[in-house]
Amino acid sequence: MMKNTPRREDGLSRERIIEESIALLDSSGESGLTFRALAERLATGAGAIYWHVANKGDLLTAACDAIVARTLLAAPVADAAPQEVIRALALGLFDAIDAHPWVGPALTRAPLQMPMVRILERLGQQVRAMGVAEAGQFAAASALLSYIVGVSVQNAANAQMGRALGGDRTAILGEVASAWSALDADEYPFTRSIAAQFPQHDDRADFLAGIELILRGIAR
Amino acid sequence: MMKNTPRREDGLSRERIIEESIALLDSSGESGLTFRALAERLATGAGAIYWHVANKGDLLTAACDAIVARTLLAAPVADAAPQEVIRALALGLFDAIDAHPWVGPALTRAPLQMPMVRILERLGQQVRAMGVAEAGQFAAASALLSYIVGVSVQNAANAQMGRALGGDRTAILGEVASAWSALDADEYPFTRSIAAQFPQHDDRADFLAGIELILRGIAR
DNA sequence: ACCTGAACACCGTTCAAGT
DNA sequence: ACCTGAACACCGTTCAAGT
Numbered sequence: 001m002m003k004n005t006p007r008r009e010d011g012l013s014r015e016r017i018i019e020e021s022i023a024l025l026d027s028s029g030e031s032g033l034t035f036r037a038l039a040e041r042l043a044t045g046a047g048a049i050y051w052h053v054a055n056k057g058d059l060l061t062a063a064c065d066a067i068v069a070r071t072l073l074a075a076p077v078a079d080a081a082p083q084e085v086i087r088a089l090a091l092g093l094f095d096a097i098d099a100h101p102w103v104g105p106a107l108t109r110a111p112l113q114m115p116m117v118r119i120l121e122r123l124g125q126q127v128r129a130m131g132v133a134e135a136g137q138f139a140a141a142s143a144l145l146s147y148i149v150g151v152s153v154q155n156a157a158n159a160q161m162g163r164a165l166g167g168d169r170t171a172i173l174g175e176v177a178s179a180w181s182a183l184d185a186d187e188y189p190f191t192r193s194i195a196a197q198f199p200q201h202d203d204r205a206d207f208l209a210g211i212e213l214i215l216r217g218i219a220r
Numbered sequence: 221m222m223k224n225t226p227r228r229e230d231g232l233s234r235e236r237i238i239e240e241s242i243a244l245l246d247s248s249g250e251s252g253l254t255f256r257a258l259a260e261r262l263a264t265g266a267g268a269i270y271w272h273v274a275n276k277g278d279l280l281t282a283a284c285d286a287i288v289a290r291t292l293l294a295a296p297v298a299d300a301a302p303q304e305v306i307r308a309l310a311l312g313l314f315d316a317i318d319a320h321p322w323v324g325p326a327l328t329r330a331p332l333q334m335p336m337v338r339i340l341e342r343l344g345q346q347v348r349a350m351g352v353a354e355a356g357q358f359a360a361a362s363a364l365l366s367y368i369v370g371v372s373v374q375n376a377a378n379a380q381m382g383r384a385l386g387g388d389r390t391a392i393l394g395e396v397a398s399a400w401s402a403l404d405a406d407e408y409p410f411t412r413s414i415a416a417q418f419p420q421h422d423d424r425a426d427f428l429a430g431i432e433l434i435l436r437g438i439a440r
Numbered sequence: 441a442c443c444t445g446a447a448c449a450c451c452g453t454t455c456a457a458g459t
Numbered sequence: 460a461c462c463t464g465a466a467c468a469c470c471g472t473t474c475a476a477g478t
Contacts, residue, residue: 012462035452045463047454052461056452105325111378112396117403117411124410138414138421143430147363150370158331176332183337190344191337194358201358210363213437214430232443255471265444267473272442276471 012044014052014062021063022100029160030102033060061113064106068115071096072122082129083215089122090148090211094204097152101160104153120145132218140218147214151207158203173199232264234272234282241283242320249380250322253280281333284326288335291316292342302349303435309342310368310431314424317372321380324373340365352438360438367434371427378423393419 020041024032035056039046053059075092076085097103107115124141132140162172180188180195240261244253255276259266273279295312296305317323327335344361352360382392400408400415 034450036450045465046452047464048462050453105328108325108328108373108377111374111381117400117408121408121411124414128410137410138417139426139429140433141410141414142426143367143433146371146374146430147367150373151366153328153370153373154331154366157328161331180337188337188341190348190357190361191341194344194361197358206359206362209359210366210434213360213363213434215437216440217433217435217437220436254469256469265446266471267445268443270472 012042012048012052016042017049017052017059018062018066021059022066025063025102026100030060030105033102057109060102060106061110061115064103064110065113065115065118067096067100067103068093068107068118072118075122082126083219085129086123086126086144086215087208087211089119089126090144091204091208093119093148094152094155094207097156098159101156104149104156107149108153116145116149119149123148127218130218143214143218144211147210151210155203155207170199232262232268232272237262237269237272237279238282238286241279242286245283245322246320250280250325253322277329280322280326281330281335284323284330285333285335285338287316287320287323288313288327288338292338295342302346303439305349306343306346306364306435307428307431309339309346310364311424311428313339313368314372314375314427317376318379321376324376327369328373336365336369339369343368347438350438356438363434363438364431367430371430375423375427390419 017038020038021033024034024037024041028037033056035046035049038049042049049059053062071092072089075089078085080088097107110116120141123144124137127137127140127144162169165172177195177198180191180198183191185192237258240258241253244257244261248257253276255266255269258269262269269279273282291312292309295309298305300308317327330336340361343364344357347357347360347364382389385392397415397418400411400418403411405412
């Protein structure tokens with residue numbers, strides 16, 4: 001009666017398909033995930049994949065969920081202060097999405113589903129541990145969730161565009177800065193004034209600064 | 221020597237192409253924007269569009285920028301307190317992205333480009349007006365930017381999934397709530413505890429609450 | 441300078457047919 | 460129960476040829 005008996009060592013399975021999808025997404029980006037390319041890697045026909053997976057969206061969400069689950073597993077469950085755990089969770093997700101840029105869009109396309117719920121749960125537990133009143137817990141946890149996912153997705157998009165444009169990070173930041181400096185002086189005073197400091201800024205540090213802002217706001 | 225002399229009233233132009241793209245995106249979603257469908261609406265051939273637009277990504281970014289520019293134009297420039305202006309900008313963008321859900325992904329795919337810069341500028345001006353020290357202005361403005369765009373994108377994705385699933389908002393929220401209630405009690409205590417209150421929550425209000433959190437953090 | 445439309449090289453998905 | 464692979468209905472993009 002065991003349901004999970006694999007019939008062949010090398011038989012197709014949802015897990016194998018998801019693993020190969022992740023490999024493909026990591027090496028060739030979102031446009032690299034193709035049923036034909038996947039079928040070739042799995043030494044099978046394109047149609048076979050549909051026996052284990054509903055469609056491409058389902059596959060992408062499943063791959064995304066696998067990354068999120070692993071990331072949260074690696075984060076500390078521990079005895080640290082709730083604020084400390086939230087910082088660790090936030091940084092873990094930031095780095096994971098940076099390492100797997102395709103996770104960003106995938107997360108956005110699967111709103112109230114499993115990957116998001118996993119994150120919400122972990123954040124919510126810590127918000128509760130911070131002693132936030134019952135009525136405010138959802139708002140606090142979802143503000144953190146939105147900020148973490150939002151910033152991470154944007155950061156990954158930046159990095160990906162950088163890679164697409166040739167790779168030299170400092171050169172690209174320099175180009176952005178000089179494009180900003182060339183904007184109209186009357187219409188874009190703020191952007192012009194920060195253009196110079198932009199190439200030196202640290203995305204990770206800014207991200208953490210935002211977390212700090214929100215944590216401070218939650219703690220009143 | 222006038223550069224902008226249109227040769228025919230009904231001639232193709234970047235502006236006309238962008239307007240029709242927006243109409244197409246609004247009525248049929250992101251998958252509805254097709255060079256063939258667009259060519260039909262414009263009574264021209266698919267290839268003609270490439271004379272005015274580099275590629276599909278360029279077109280999507282331009283359509284997105286048009287929406288963002290209009291939204292910011294409609295927002296108050298006024299004599300109100302900076303916090304008040306930030307709230308108004310935030311809500312305006314939230315509502316615009318809700319009304320044009322395709323703007324979310326489009327914004328994300330055009331990181332440090334024009335649409336984002338427009339928003340950053342407006343927020344930055346207000347952050348400066350709040351009296352934030354020079355060194356902290358970029359971090360504060362970009363935290364606001366990330367939060368606003370991140371939450372709006374997710375909210376629009378939710379709404380869009382709702383529409384795709386049949387439209388009945390309360391029914392869908394109810395289903396999400398009952399799916400959350402059915403999660404494992406040991407692994408998902410937080411999610412289960414908020415499941416009941418979830419269908420009554422107000423996305424817009426939660427969004428504003430998060431803005432308040434960040435503003436409070438910025439003001440120290 | 442601008443437009444036409446056929447052609448190219450792809451996609452995701454389905455489905456009869458096999459084992 | 461699971462896999463095969465051809466076929467279908469699309470895509471974005473290019474490009475010779477026209478005006």
